Every structure is written in structure tokens, then in C-alpha cells.
Amino acid sequence: MYHGTAHTVGAHIDTDAIIPARFLVTTDPDELGANCMEGLEAGWIKKVKKGDIMVAGENFGCGSSREHAPVALLGAGIPVVIAHSYARIFYRNGFNMGLVLLEIGDDVSKIHDGDELKVDADTGVIQNVTTGTTIQCKPVPPFMQGILDKGGLIPYVQDRLAERA
Amino acid sequence: MPATLAEKILQQHSDEQITGPGQIVRCRLSLVLANDITAPLAIKSFEKMGAAAVFDKDKIAIVADHFTPNKDIASAEQVKVCREFAKKMGITHYFEGGNVGVEHALLPELGLVGPGDVIIGADSHTCTYGGLGAFATGMGSTDIAAGMALGETWFKVPPTIQVILTGTLRQWVGAKDLMLALIGTIGVSGALYKALEFTGDLATALSVEGRMTMSNMAIEAGGKVGLFPADAKTLAYAAAHGRTGDVALAADPKAVYERTVTINADGMEPQIACPHLPDNVKPVSAVAGLPIDQAVIGSCTNGRIEDLREAAAILKGKKVADSVRCIVLPATPNIWRQALAEGLIETFMAANCIVGPATCGPCLGGHMGILAGGERAIATTNRNFKGRMGSLESEVYLSGPAAAAAAAIAGEIIDPAKV
Numbered sequence A: 001m002y003h004g005t006a007h008t009v010g011a012h013i014d015t016d017a018i019i020p021a022r023f024l025v026t027t028d029p030d031e032l033g034a035n036c037m038e039g040l041e042a043g044w045i046k047k048v049k050k051g052d053i054m055v056a057g058e059n060f061g062c063g064s065s066r067e068h069a070p071v072a073l074l075g076a077g078i079p080v081v082i083a084h085s086y087a088r089i090f091y092r093n094g095f096n097m098g099l100v101l102l103e104i105g106d107d108v109s110k111i112h113d114g115d116e117l118k119v120d121a122d123t124g125v126i127q128n129v130t131t132g133t134t135i136q137c138k139p140v141p142p143f144m145q146g147i148l149d150k151g152g153l154i155p156y157v158q159d160r161l162a163e164r165a
Numbered sequence B: 001m002p003a004t005l006a007e008k009i010l011q012q013h014s015d016e017q018i019t020g021p022g023q024i025v026r027c028r029l030s031l032v033l034a035n036d037i038t039a040p041l042a043i044k045s046f047e048k049m050g051a052a053a054v055f056d057k058d059k060i061a062i063v064a065d066h067f068t069p070n071k072d073i074a075s076a077e078q079v080k081v082c083r084e085f086a087k088k089m090g091i092t093h094y095f096e097g098g099n100v101g102v103e104h105a106l107l108p109e110l111g112l113v114g115p116g117d118v119i120i121g122a123d124s125h126t127c128t129y130g131g132l133g134a135f136a137t138g139m140g141s142t143d144i145a146a147g148m149a150l151g152e153t154w155f156k157v158p159p160t161i162q163v164i165l166t167g168t169l170r171q172w173v174g175a176k177d178l179m180l181a182l183i184g185t186i187g188v189s190g191a192l193y194k195a196l197e198f199t200g201d202l203a204t205a206l207s208v209e210g211r212m213t214m215s216n217m218a219i220e221a222g223g224k225v226g227l228f229p230a231d232a233k234t235l236a237y238a239a240a241h242g243r244t245g246d247v248a249l250a251a252d253p254k255a256v257y258e259r260t261v262t263i264n265a266d267g268m269e270p271q272i273a274c275p276h277l278p279d280n281v282k283p284v285s286a287v288a289g290l291p292i293d294q295a296v297i298g299s300c301t302n303g304r305i306e307d308l309r310e311a312a313a314i315l316k317g318k319k320v321a322d323s324v325r326c327i328v329l330p331a332t333p334n335i336w337r338q339a340l341a342e343g344l345i346e347t348f349m350a351a352n353c354i355v356g357p358a359t360c361g362p363c364l365g366g367h368m369g370i371l372a373g374g375e376r377a378i379a380t381t382n383r384n385f386k387g388r389m390g391s392l393e394s395e396v397y398l399s400g401p402a403a404a405a406a407a408a409i410a411g412e413i414i415d416p417a418k419v
């Protein structure tokens, strides 16, 4: 269960907005996190508390396939993104890095900047505490949940390999 | 449940029951691909995973095609990492020297990809193999590393846009023009997250090579895959390239499509994608007269033998304009040899073309044909993003081989019917 404040951003947010190329000189999550969304708005990250939730429009994470983008969000303390929809490679990279990604289509309009949200990734239920509404998205399939539970694709593969050995 | 081509292929590689778009399923992989740019990163992730061996040394392909022959020390170091990894893992399909070609032309030619396969590659144009009826798509480095270690990956089952190809192609208009017309119609994010499935009389009439040209650019419409059914032509191609056991593959008659788009070739002129996006597509007559400095004929989109034949037919007995560098890069060593045997290389040389090795080269602004500021190129490649072939102030116009060859002769963009 995740519990945090919603931070809304618009549609077609590209990976350059999430983490501009000039910050790609490192792969350190904390350093990347400190510059998260710097390509959208200078100092954006200052309004975020650890555990807060990103809420985005259509096609979140489009553009370059850099794996640094989901790492920056995680490094910024954002464990969950809720979006209308995702760009394909970002979606994969996000899951692989252990970021929870929920896709809710037009229901995204039911969440406003600053709303208090509770997210149950297992059941796919998003509770908007501020407005008293509930949004049901497709639960993350057990297989994907397994990757998240392990902390991302690298530890997941480590475990799978150990099982096979 | 009636299945689309994408659903059908994924189902054959998964133990889970596929119920429709949006579902995430785990699939067994037929082949995992990386190149000299992406393999080093994937190898790093692979090592972090603690994998001692690849899942199957015969089902990994590493193709050092982007900067080879290595253009500088950094690219040589990258290729060294690939080579050492391939050697350590005993990878069968490693290509670097006289055997190397542009990956997406090379693998089909060697029979390493074929109908019904599920393939992931750390290269966005991995979707090319959809022309053979393979579910093939590009991914990030860590996904590729996991694929190399486990021999499986997860996919979100995509909704499918059905593309009906119809009408008759006039002379000098081909598969590339059809695909540019489609991208111009649906836009660069028109197939985001989705599968394209090609059908119709004209899809059947296209050669397997032409189909690969179209599937190659599915990603330029944002697509995950661009699939053609595997028909008698596909099976003949696969068999001719040393494969056995392939079977025909088609969508179920009542398969559910998100939408249907029709591209009619009747009266279609050669299509040109203008700077700086592949969906900025215009008929050649709308851009005729624009002077060019360079023409590039090659790449994973249009560097196959059919493309070279088409370009040679235009160039035969003519000369490239003095103001133009016309660079011809046959996409694989086999294509090179065939072009030599058929006299095409002689035609290109007699026309004052520069004939180079099988490499990606200028397509990604790597080497062997970089543009200066203010220069304009026409290219049979697939991307015309700002700075793709060199200077941020240069321009790339995308076309089929006939239009590129015609422009090289005229020194300006021109309808190939007019040279």
C-alpha cells in the first residue's frame, strides 16, 4: 500500500523532461533524483516528499529509451506513477527498475494536484482520500508484481537464475 | 477467441492463455539481438544479474554494424567488449569482420529470424522481421540482458491497427513509399504501443523484401511491431535462407482490430518525408527542385538487393551530378557480392557513386557520409530527426531508392520518372 500526495503533470512528458541529457553523466539514483523533472520545471522536485505519487496524462515517458528516467523518479522518492498511458519503452524500463506504474486512461481526470491518494498495487485500487472517490485499474499481473516485489528486473533475474541452478 | 497475428504469435510462445490487448504475458524467445552500441550496456546489466551463461549460445546475435569498420578508438573499445563477451559465452552468431552487415538485413538473410518467431533486440528497428511474420520488437538494455540470461521476456499484448494495402504501384513507387504514406497518415505516435498488421491484395503482391522495408518503419509510427502474414512467399524465402519447419501464419478471420486504415497505391507518387520528422510526408512533386548535396542508398530499410537493382536501373548510363556525393552501401556482404555479380556495382561506379562497405555508417550520423551545416541529403534510411546524419543545421529527406538515385543525377529532388 502506497500513501502520498498527487503531483500532476501533463500529457506527452518525455524522458528529457524527466531527466535532461545533461544529468546523464551518472547512474546514481540519488543524484538523478535530485534533478528529477528538471526538464519540465526548474526546482520541481522541491515540492515532492518521499512517498509522493506522480500523476500524468497520455504517453508518459515518450522519447529516448534512457533507463535513467525511471531511476530518477525512484531516486526522487516517487515509488508510484499513475498515468493515462505510457510510452512503451519507458513502461518496460520503469517496471524493470522497480517503479510501480498504473494505467487508468480517462480516469486520470479524477485526480487533482495535491490530492491525497492511497494505492494498493496488488488490487489496482486507487483511493482518492481528498475527493472520496475510488478508481479501479487492472491489477498488476502476478508475474509483474513478482518483479516489483523483488525490487526490479536485475534482482528478479538473479533469483530466477539461483532457482535454476 | 479469434486472434490477431500479434496475439497468435505471442500465444505460441506463452504458457498463459491470451485473452486480449493490455494483458501482460511471459514468452519464450527465439532470438535476442544487440549491436555494438547497445550490447556493451546489456553486458553490464547481464553481469550485474550474476548470470554465468547465456540461455542458449545459438539464440543470441551480436552484430557490430553501427560503427564498423571501427571509426575511432571509443567504438573499437565497444566492439572489443562485444567480442570478448561473445567469446566467453561461446556465442555462435557474432559478426564483426567480413561477415558483418546491417543487423536487420543480415539476420533474415542468414535464416536466423523467421515466421512465428518472437525476437527482442536492443535496437528499435528490430521490428523489421515483422515482414517475415515474426513478432520482433526493440527494448532497453536491461531487458535485453534479462532475455540473454533467461531466454524469456514479458510483453503487454498490443491492440492492433489493421492496415489494408490496395491498388497498383506505378513504376518507381514501392514499399517505402507505401510506408511513408502510412506514417504521414497516422503520424509518428499513431501506432504507439500498438501492433500494425498489414493485409490486402497489395500486401500479398509485395515481395518479402518490400514487406521488411515496411515493417522496418513501424517504429517510426510509434508501433511495437509491424506484422505481415507468413504466406507461400514467406515460406519460400525462409526455406531459401536455410530454415526448416516454418509454417504459414495468418490472423483469424474475425480477429478484433482497434481500427482499420487503408492505403491505396493508385495514383501514388513517390513519397518524401521532409525534415525533421518521418510523418512530414509529401508527394515528390511538392518538393521537386530542392537542391541536394548528398544521396545515401543503403540501411536496414532499403539496402537490400531489390533496392540496389532499383537504384541501378535509374543510374545506368547516367552520371551523378558534380555537386552531389552519392553513397551506396549494400546492407550485407552477400548483397554486396550479388550486386557485384549482377553488374550493379559496375553501374554505380560508372555513374561516379561512392560504394562503401556493409555498415550503418551515415544513417545514424556515425561515419562515412556526415553532413556539414546547411547541407541537405536525400536518403533511403528511416529517420530524419534533427542532426541525425551530422550537423544540427543539416537536413535529411527520406525516400525510396529510385527517388534517391534520381535526385543524385539531377542534383535536386525530382520524380524518378523524369530522369
Ligand code: SF4
Residues within 6 Å of the ligand: B066, B102, B103, B104, B123, B125, B299, B300, B301, B359, B360, B363, B364, B381, B382
Ligand atoms: S541502418 Fe540505420 S536504422 Fe538501421 S540499424 Fe543501422 S543505424 Fe539503425
